Amino acid sequence: MSAGAVANESDSAGFRMQVVAESIRLFAEHGYEATTVDAVAAAAGVSRRTLFRQFRSKEDFIFADHEQLMALVAEQLAAAEAAGDDPWWSVCLAAEEVFAHFAAHRDLATGRYRVVSQVPALRDRELVTTYRYQRLFEDSLRRRLPDVPRVRQVAYAAAVTGAHNHLLRQMVRGDAAATADVLRAELRRIHATTVMPSGASAPPTNAVTVVAHGADLSPDEIADIVRERLTWHAVP
Template identity: 40%
Template sequence: MSKPTARVRLADAAFALFDERGYEQTTVDDIAERAGLGRSTFFRYYRSKEQVIFPDHDRLLELIRDRLATSNDSTALVAVSDAVRLVLLHYIDEGDLARRRYVLTSKVPALRDREIASVARYQRLFREFILEWMGGSTQAASLRAELMAAAVVAAHNHVLRRWLRGESADPVAEVDEAMREVLALFPPSSSPVDAVGDGTMVVAFRTGQDIDALLPSLRRLIEGGGA
């Protein structure tokens, strides 16, 4: 078995100390000493003890941007679903580290605030992409993009928390289903009648006439002969 990298050793040492002493009482020097490394090595991998706790959000956001950038008008919503799955898979790959982070951030208000700020960055990225996809900057479009982005992030976080609490055996399948639920809440806007163009429009109405009496007129309309 290969020896853990310095980055992993520092993270393991940090979380062990946070469990033993508490987050506030643990220093960078404590973490480096527990990992058997120097202070300078710590700062080669992390800017602060807070950064040990959180995943590389900048890298994750870049992965999302890259996935969204490969889409077009017809595949934009598929790209959003794929991007959400990328984030979830990152947490799953972290395994126990992600669960330990979840427990810690629930106890330390400053870390919980940091987590909320990070979630806002993801939501803003999705909102900007959805608004551009919708091709408008009107108040109605802006509101719709904001609502969709909020729903996308909420769906991801709902599934992620279930997995972190050990309640989900198949989080990837759950997040895919959650995204289908989200997208169903926002069907494409209906086109106005005069913008339909070529095609067939069927209008249903109620009448007191017998169907046999109506059929000749309907047939003439379908054939373009008028009423």
């Protein structure tokens, strides 16, 4: 491979995913501490110098796709802002984008989970990475909704991030019920119970809601019906 080809490859999303895949494989086979930077570079087909032009440390290898994904999320939020889309729901759509990425690369996500769970330094790095996504959501809400109390923005971003992370963990553990559809349903609930459009008012505290339902419905289905009756604002 020529030097020019290596440079072009090192700038590509494909290169970063290759580094993720090879580092996960090597860390799983030989252990994180025992795997050298040279071994990862050789497996990725590049030099040590090329690898360090893209990444600052060995920890970066296994999280290489996150940097590009965060950039995409930031772009998506900026596009939603330019289009005047619902700021709250835009955060939910960004979380769905992150989930879709890992669902499309399920094997890598599962392998990373197994490696990270065994290495304290990587677990700490994962927590920092998770917070960076949440901070992107918070920053978007703060820019677009300057009159909304900061605590409400933080609480909303944390709820969206928490729902996403829980389902992602379930997915990589092999739970077939942890799907994009389930995530969307949960995000709609978060949106519906948090967001009140301009001019809307909460129902009176002494209001009585009567709900009729079929006898064959489960408690969760009945709860969903009650939630819909008590929601006084639109849900996307």
